Amino acid sequence: MNARIEIHSEEVRPVPGGRLTLEDRERIAQDLAEGLGVAEISRRLGRPTSTISREVNRNGGVAGYRPDQAQEATRERARRQRPTAVGSPEPPAATTQEVEGKLTDVLVASGLTRMSARVLACLCTTHSGGLTAADLVRRLRVSPASISKAVGELEAMNLIGRERDHRRRRDRYIVDNEIWYRSLLASAQFNNNIAEVARQSAEALGRSTPAGARMDAMSEFFEQVGRETIAAAQRYRHILTR
Numbered sequence: 058m059n060a061r062i063e064i065h066s067e068e069v070r071p072v073p074g075g076r077l078t079l080e081d082r083e084r085i086a087q088d089l090a091e092g093l094g095v096a097e098i099s100r101r102l103g104r105p106t107s108t109i110s111r112e113v114n115r116n117g118g119v120a121g122y123r124p125d126q127a128q129e130a131t132r133e134r135a136r137r138q139r140p141t142a143v144g145s146p147e148p149p150a151a152t153t154q155e156v157e158g159k160l161t162d163v164l165v166a167s168g169l170t171r172m173s174a175r176v177l178a179c180l181c182t183t184h185s186g187g188l189t190a191a192d193l194v195r196r197l198r199v200s201p202a203s204i205s206k207a208v209g210e211l212e213a214m215n216l217i218g219r220e221r222d223h224r225r226r227r228d229r230y231i232v233d234n235e236i237w238y239r240s241l242l243a244s245a246q247f248n249n250n251i252a253e254v255a256r257q258s259a260e261a262l263g264r265s266t267p268a269g270a271r272m273d274a275m276s277e278f279f280e281q282v283g284r285e286t287i288a289a290a291q292r293y294r295h296i297l298t299r
Contacts, residue, residue, distance in 0.1 A: 076131065077104075077112060082124035085109065087224060089119055123192055125185045132184075157182050172199070172207040177216060180232045187231035189222065215239045234297040241290040248283035252276045 077085075081102060088098045099109040113119060116127035157178045164174035175197055180188060188196070193204045208230050211217040216236050222229045255276035262269035 077108070079124060079128045082112075082127050083224075085112065086122055086124045089113070089122055117195065121191075121195060125183070125188075126192065126196075129184055153182055170207070170210065172203050173210045175199075176204065176207040176230075177211055177232070177236075180217060180230060186233065187220070187229040189227045189229050191227070193230070214243055235294075238290055238294050238297055241286055245283040245286040245290070248279045248286065252279035252283060255279065 081104075084102065085098055088101065093101075095110045095113060096106050099106040102109065112127065113122050116122055116130060157175070160178040160181060161171070161174045164177055165171050169177065176193060179193060179196055180186065190201060190204050190208070193199075193208075194201050197204070208217065211230075212219065216232070216239065218231045218233070219228050220231055221227075253276075255272045259269045259272035259276060262272060264270060264273050
């Protein structure tokens with residue numbers, strides 16, 4: 058007796074093409090935060106399970122997936138893999154890490170601690186301009202305590218701000234173009250403080266004495282520098298906000 062085998066064709070649904078967008082990645086992060094599995098997320102997005110699984114695994118895993126970093130990493134991979142036309146100049150060799158390193162060194166030379174400089178450089182070189190403490194811990198590979206101390210120092214200097222990411226229920230530390238304007242104002246205030254102390258010292262020592270005369274000149278110098286620093290910052294502020 059021959060068995061009869063019936064073959065039923067299954068309906069094949071078209072799969073959306075193209076790369077994942079930032080909106081797709083934000084939906085992935087939200088679904089992961091809600092505890093959904095990769096299969097369910099792929100079904101919601103209409104994408105192959107392998108696509109979502111590869112996306113999550115290569116960008117921090119279920120616990121560490123961040124949409125903005127995943128988007129930035131994808132752009133970087135695409136840039137590295139893009140072929141160069143014959144006769145055209147080679148693309149810049151500097152990577153994000155190299156840029157961060159150079160900016161960090163400059164910020165350290167200006168007086169910031171190295172950890173604070175690394176955090177500020179990291180924020181400045183992200184496309185979004187904002188990262189959570191957990192993002193900074195992962196990117197810089199340091200302890201949460203180190204990040205906490207660094208952001209505290211930067212906030213006290215008005216070099217970074219803080220906003221609430223209600224979707225992820227975390228604070229994001231952010232930079233904007235005016236951090237350099239605020240930095241100059243802070244420098245001017247420092248000069249004014251020195252000028253005031255030097256003025257008081259000149260009065261206490263007597264301006265007619267050598268030490269008093271020295272303090273008097275010091276006071277006038279820092280007062281003038283502070284005043285002109287503020288004027289220059291205000292004059293060129295439009296460059297940062299245009």
